[in-house]
Amino acid sequence: MDTLILVIIGIVVGPILGGLIAGLDRRVTAWFQSRQGPPIMQAFYDVAKLFGKEKMVVNQWQILCAWVYMIAAAVSVGLFFAQGDLLLIFFVQAVGAVFLVMGAMSAKSPYSQVGAQRELMQILAYEPVLILVFVGFYLVTGSFSVEAVWQLDQPLLAKMPLLYLALGYALTIKLRKSPFDFSTSHHGHQELVKGVLTEYSGPYLGLVEVAHWYETVLVLGLCSLFWSTNVLWMAVLLICTYMLEILVDNTMARMTWRWMLKRVWLLGMGMSVVNLIWLYAG
């Protein structure tokens, strides 16, 4: 029963939190750039407006894929709040990611095709790192379930510092922030147009947006597990991490997928492996 309540809380609060974070993100970015920026609630206004738009599609698969993306993202957040299995949560999240790509590939648009291919490269980059991070969880707690993390009396960060850094890589790619924003960009007037999102429009783009909020919450939720022993420090860790994300986003240019693959597979995986060796030895 408690689990069910937690799941409902997760599914309801998830997008609200995600939307607020998106709004805050824009405010802080504006502050970096000496602008005033939109109100914090702007993300919600945007999505509300999208839902009010006329339904226009390139084909039916987009409707299917946008919905499945949203549903899978919500289910993965639900599973996270149900303290489920980390690997399973990740795989359910991957359902959404795969459908987003497939929906983009169904459109006969060069921009959305390029975006889809690049999104796959992003998945290729972050997936192994995330799996190794979960293996780290397993080695410390003896289980892949989120539940086991709460029984620790020492923050995970102490045992998995390098894995946290590697997770930071994965986080930046997953949130499609610079320098890893090459499957889609925040600004439509570039060579990529909107990449993987180009052909999603109106209410369906709204769904994709909500799904992205869920994903943000999920990734930050993962980060929060690294300081599970103290709520205050957990908040500090999350705020620092996200601020760093925004800073990186604003100071870096978009790189290429080759750069990303090499960087993440060598550096991200390298750090993960070193940290895992410590854990296996410990």
Next chain:
Amino acid sequence: MSNLLLLLILLPVAAALVCYFVRSSAVRSLTVLATGAILAAASLGLLLQGAFDPIAVGSFLGISSDFLVTVLDFALLGVIFFYGLKHKNLLIQGFTLAQAALLAWFELVVVEHVDVPALVGDQLALIMVLIISIIGSLICIFAIPYMKEHEEHLHLNKSRQPRFFFFMLLFLGAMNGLVLANNVLWLYFFFEVTTLCSFMLIGHDATEIATKNSVRALWMNSLGGLAFVIGMMLMYAKTQTLDISAILAAGPQGALMVTGIGFICLAGFTKAAQVPFQSWLLGAMVAPTPVSALLHSSTMVKAGVYVVLRFAPAYVGTLLSDGVAICGAFTFVACAALAIGQSNGKKILAYSTVSNLGLIICCAGINTPLAITAAVMLIIFHAISKSLLFLCVGTIEQAIGSRDIEDMRGLYAKYPRTAMLTIIGILTMLLPPFGVLMGKWMAMEAGASNIYVIIMLAMGSALTVVYWARWGGSLMATRKEGAAPESQAMLTRLPLVTLCTGAVVLSLAAPWIYNSMLAPMFDAAPFTMSFGSLDAATGSFAVVPLFIVLGLGVLFAAKAASGFRKTRVMPPYVSGANISGDTDGTYIGPMNGDVPFAAGNMYLGELFAEGKLTPVFNALAVALIVLMLGGAL
């Protein structure tokens, strides 16, 4: 009981003979259909009777069955040697002669001929019989209309179908014999029969390339056969018995015996086309599609992983076990990487098969109850989804005349049924809550205790997503309003729809499959089942809840998508003026000319070029196999 066993092994042989000698297509079709139905029923019957202890087969017409198998063994080696001579292949000749010499010495000098119960049916064997008899039969049924059309394309004077169905059905019988064998010599005999059948089927079309590839398959599998004989002899030198059940019950018994098992595992590797032996399975795709489907899903390669898995209790806890796990994991990641660079649909499927077999072998090497469960789950669900995908590609190939995934772009527009089945097949290979992913999940949870293994599994898993997702996505397209429905022969649709339904429904039933068929295999079962969810101390997979939630979600999404004609269907954005009234992505280009939409996948040639990677992977794999065999000492 033993009647049922004989039926499962001998009925396909008898039916094969009927197909070969009665040259009537009606009789042939009927024989194949009836055999398929009886085999499926018999395998279910065997399952209902449950696992049984080793039993003796006795004698045929006063000749002891063991003696019969021995005679047939040498006859078989003679046939293979003959083909070695015919194709002037020294490797085949050498390996076969060595096998015959060693086998003769073993049979005449070494072995004390005591009665060993010939057949046994434990949980693993029963599951394998189900896979072989049901999926194998469906593929044979699919082959009836397929081969008819295949031969129409070839304009043959004299149909070669009798020969084709002879070997297809013989294959099923040999596989059933292989998985039920309790006597190592019987296992070896059936192992060799599958080698011969695969050689004949790969070379079926008798083109130059088919012959070349079949000869390569034969020499590689003869090497496997030789490894098997050596392994068998080493093992016997220590255990002094040919009774597999007894060997497994006794567990690992020192370096000599474990080295023997190591060689048997090597034989399994060749049969399962593990790197560096993958080239024979890739070459096998020149054969008609039902052959590929059969080789890749329910037979041949599954014989390889079955042998490795069968002997798992005999090398548990040894360094050999770690070696097997690492070799398997390496094949998993190497072939997933090779698959990324491919645009040939059959080749992608082939690499994906080898990759998944690597994962299964890796699980056998990890050798914990959780890992063995993962291996069996993967065998079951991989067989279903992969046979479906092969049959889909075969159907697509006959429809569009190409097996290149770039040519399959927008397939849904013209062939919605086949495209839909293919997409579902791809999703069942890739995503939760389906069985293959569940197996992969179990493999990862089991592999997390070995750093080498888990790193390779993590990389392989990511590579897998790329090649499946882009294939699935590129099949999607819109149908013109009022377009004619796709027509499909009944015997084509039946296997496709059955397999597709099976992949989905059996995934949903996975917790019960686990509970009734896998859990009894272990003293300490790795999972408990509650509310349709598999729970363990390390984590849980909520199969049924996920099915309900995601299933309802997909149904809702499909409902929303089905009303798309009421929304405005727009042409895509192309940074220019679309041709008016056209939603095909064509735009007005320079000089007022029409520029049609064109796209291609990224195959990452610079990173994943087959030609560059294969020699590197082969060298590494050889090193790992040497490491593995050395680990047994």
